[in-house]
Each structure stands twice: as C-alpha cells, then as structure tokens.
Amino acid sequence: MIPHRVVIAAFPPAQTLDVTGPLDALASANAASTAAGHPPFYEVVLATPHGVPLATTSGISIIAGCDLLQSDLAADTLMLAGGPGARAMPANPELVRAVTRIALRTPRVVSICTGAFALAATGELNRRRATTHWAHFDEFAHHFPQVTIDRDALFINDGKYHSSAGVTAGIDYTLSMIQADLGRKIALEVARDLVVFLRRPGGQSQFSAHLAAEVGADDPDRFADLNQWLAENLASDLSVTMMADRVAMSPRNFARRFKQAMNVTPNTHLQMLRVDAARRLLSESSLSIPRIAKRCGFASASALRTEFKAQVHITPEEFRSRFQSASA
DNA sequence: TTCGCGCTCCGCCAAG
DNA sequence: TGCTTGGCGGAGCGCG
Numbered sequence: 001m002i003p004h005r006v007v008i009a010a011f012p013p014a015q016t017l018d019v020t021g022p023l024d025a026l027a028s029a030n031a032a033s034t035a036a037g038h039p040p041f042y043e044v045v046l047a048t049p050h051g052v053p054l055a056t057t058s059g060i061s062i063i064a065g066c067d068l069l070q071s072d073l074a075a076d077t078l079m080l081a082g083g084p085g086a087r088a089m090p091a092n093p094e095l096v097r098a099v100t101r102i103a104l105r106t107p108r109v110v111s112i113c114t115g116a117f118a119l120a121a122t123g124e125l126n127r128r129r130a131t132t133h134w135a136h137f138d139e140f141a142h143h144f145p146q147v148t149i150d151r152d153a154l155f156i157n158d159g160k161y162h163s164s165a166g167v168t169a170g171i172d173y174t175l176s177m178i179q180a181d182l183g184r185k186i187a188l189e190v191a192r193d194l195v196v197f198l199r200r201p202g203g204q205s206q207f208s209a210h211l212a213a214e215v216g217a218d219d220p221d222r223f224a225d226l227n228q229w230l231a232e233n234l235a236s237d238l239s240v241t242m243m244a245d246r247v248a249m250s251p252r253n254f255a256r257r258f259k260q261a262m263n264v265t266p267n268t269h270l271q272m273l274r275v276d277a278a279r280r281l282l283s284e285s286s287l288s289i290p291r292i293a294k295r296c297g298f299a300s301a302s303a304l305r306t307e308f309k310a311q312v313h314i315t316p317e318e319f320r321s322r323f324q325s326a327s328a
Numbered sequence: 329t330t331c332g333c334g335c336t337c338c339g340c341c342a343a344g
Numbered sequence: 345t346g347c348t349t350g351g352c353g354g355a356g357c358g359c360g
Contacts, residue, residue: 240336250350255337267336299359306358 003043004181007075007106009068009099010048011085011118019081019112022174023062028193029178032186041182047073049095069098077177078106082113082133090121090143100124110162110177112170119163120144130163131156134285154280166283223247223261230270234277234297240266270297275311278304282320289316 006026008019023044030040047068048054066073080086080099089095100122103109111119116132117140119125126146134151141149150156155164155173164173179187226247230238243266244254258266277296281287287295293304308316 251336252338252351253349256349259337265337303359 001039003039004041004076005043005045005074006077006079007045007047007066007073007102008062008079008081009102009115009118010046010054010081011083011089011095012049012052013085019079019170021171022079022112024193025171025174025178025190028190029182029186031193032189033182036186045075049098068102069094071101073102075102075106077108077110078102080109080111080115080118082111082115082117086113086115086118087136087139089118096121106160108160108162108177110164110173112164112173113166116140116163117143119161120147124161125158125163128158128161129156130158130161131165132163133166151285169280223258227269227273231273231277234274235295236297238270238297243270271307272311274298274304275308278308278316279312279319282316292316 008023026042026044030042033039033041044062045066046054046062047066049068051067078099089099095118099118103119103122103124109119109124111130111132113133114136116125116130117136120130120140120143125144127148129148129150131150131154132140137149137151140147154169155162155176162173162177164170175187175191178190226243229246230243240255241251243258244251247254249257255266258269262269264272274296278292278298281292281295285292289304290301293299293301296304298304298307305315308314308319312319
C-alpha cells in the first residue's frame with residue numbers, strides 16, 4: 001500500500017515545528033494502523049524553504065529537509081503550519097508561488113492556526129469560508145477581504161480547502177481527517193491515545209467531550225446522530241423529554257438506553273458538551289463570559305461558572321487567562 | 329439563607 | 345419465560 005503523504009509546510013523564522021498535536025494524532029493513527037496488521041498510513045514530510053531542518057517534539061518520524069521551493073514536490077495532503085513566519089509569508093512572492101503550485105495539485109489542503117495567512121496568500125480561499133486564530137481575525141480580514149471568516153468555527157471544510165482555528169482546534173481537525181481516511185474506529189483509538197498524552201494541567205483536554213464520552217461508551221454509534229444534533233443546538237432549550245422525542249422514545253426508556261450506551265446520563269452528557277463548547281469559546285474567542293454562557297445553553301454566567309468549576313476544577317476566567325494566549 | 333418549583337435520575341412494577 | 349417498554353413515585357439538585 002502506498003502511504004498517504006502529508007507535506008507540512010513551515011515558514012521562517014520558525015525554528016521549531018509547532019503542530020505537535022496534529023503530528024501526534026497522525027503518529028497514533030499510524031500505530032493503530034500497524035496494530036491492525038497494516039503498514040503505517042501516513043508518511044509525513046517536512047517542507048521548508050531550502051530544506052532548513054526544524055526541531056519537533058512529536059513522536060512521528062518525519063522525512064526532514066525537503067525543499068518547499070522545489071517544483072516537483074508531491075503531496076496527498078498539504079498542511080500549512082502557523083506562526084509569525086506564516087503571517088509574514090504573503091509578502092514573499094517566491095514562497096507564495098511555491099505554495100500555490102503545490103496547493104493547486106494537492107487533493108487536500110489544510111491550514112493550522114495562522115497557517116491560514118499562507119493559504120489565503122495563494123488566492124485559493126477567495127470567495128470561500130475559512131477560519132484562523134481568533135487573535136488575528138481582524139488582521140486576516142484586512143489582508144484577505146475576499147475570504148469569508150467564520151469567527152465561531154473550530155475548523156472549516158470548504159471543498160478541498162480546510163482551515164482550523166488555534167493549534168488545539170488543529171487536533172480536532174486532524175481527528176476528523178483521520179476519521180475520513182481510516183474510519184471512526186481508528187479515530188476513536190487516536191482520541192483515546194490523546195487523552196493520555198495531551199491532557200493539559202488545569203483540565204484542558206485537547207479533544208472534545210463528545211469524543212471523550214464516545215471513547216468511554218459501550219455503544220457510541222447508537223446515539224451518534226442525536227449527539228451530533230445536540231452539539232449543533234446547545235443554545236436551544238434542551239431537556240431529556242426533547243432528546244427522547246428526537247429519537248422517538250419515551251423519556252424513561254430513552255434515559256435507560258442512553259445510560260446503557262454512553263455510560264453517562266443524558267443530562268450529564270449534555271452538560272459535558274456545554275462545558276466543552278464553553279472551553280473552546282474561552283480559548284478560541286474573545287466573547288464575554290455571559291455571551292459564552294448563552295451561546296452554550298447555560299441559563300446564566302453563574303450557571304456556567306458552577307458547572308465549569310465542577311468539571312474543569314477552575315473558573316472560566318482562570319481557564320481563559322491560562323489558555324487563551326497559549327494557542328496564539 | 330430559606331423555600332417552593334421544576335427537572336433529572338432511578339428503582340419498582342405491570343403490560344406487551 | 346425472558347426481554348423490552350413505559351408509567352409511577354421518591355430522592356436529590358439547581359434555580360429564582
């Protein structure tokens with residue numbers, strides 16, 4: 001089997017490759033693929049101008065030193081890393097030409113964090129939707145007015161072009177990419193691995209509560225559609241009765257079946273989804289706490305604080321001060 | 329701080 | 345007879 005080649009483009013003055021989370025997810029997917037008796041699925045190639053090597057702490061082995069400027073660089077997925085170099089990249093015509101050349105012939109092109117600046121510089125995002133790190137929304141909009149910014153999304157898929165918000169959101173995107181490439185089972189195994197290796201102090205797990213619940217669930221597929229619907233409608237006035245109606249069951253039977261399948265009660269799961277959404281908005285947006293509470297379906301900012309503290313063990317304000325700048 | 333209300337969860341039991 | 349489903353009621357909890 002020919003491995004799926006992921007070319008990661010990084011731009012000077014970067015000296016380290018700051019996409020460790022997505023790389024670890026790819027490494028974990030390779031391990032799961034190997035354990036299933038198949039060769040590693042992903043082959044990761046680091047491409048920098050003139051092949052300048054970068055340090056990385058990821059567990060995946062990288063074919064380092066490929067020249068981003070070479071004309072015949074081939075990829076199945078092109079991943080554009082963020083950082084100051086990516087934001088400065090549009091001012092370098094030689095780099096813009098090189099990335100455009102690769103992007104045009106690559107089936108899937110992904111930007112991580114401020115890698116969106118490098119992707120937008122190619123012009124391929126014009127009249128498309130995209131996202132980037134919240135702290136650079138205005139700067140991005142100023143430089144690329146023809147790109148529609150989605151300020152709430154964790155990641156955006158528009159045709160073959162994909163963009164993720166912060167580096168943490170890049171992990172969520174990578175999980176969805178692995179699910180598309182290798183299936184739901186492997187993606188859940190990768191998520192389970194990430195629980196072990198990527199959980200940060202202060203309770204900021206780097207993957208969604210949705211996935212966390214599925215990892216611990218006996219039968220996650222049974223309520224997959226409902227969970228998807230819940231995640232998309234958190235701001236609605238949701239109740240166990242409404243969830244039961246949604247899956248055409250009586251409330252009593254629904255509660256029983258949900259607990260059996262997911263290992264948590266419906267309301268506990270709903271609260272996990274709400275805190276997860278709040279956590280993302282706290283680290284990926286500049287919205288006020290009351291607005292985040294409303295958007296996530298909490299009755300008030302006070303209700304958000306109570307539930308947030310119960311699950312994450314710190315207040316939303318502490319969480320924001322600790323993690324908001326960490327992903328910039 | 330207290331109290332009442334509404335919601336959730338769960339054990340129990342009956343019906344299909 | 346065993347399993348699934350759904351109703352009932354009590355305990356617990358959050359919120360205003």
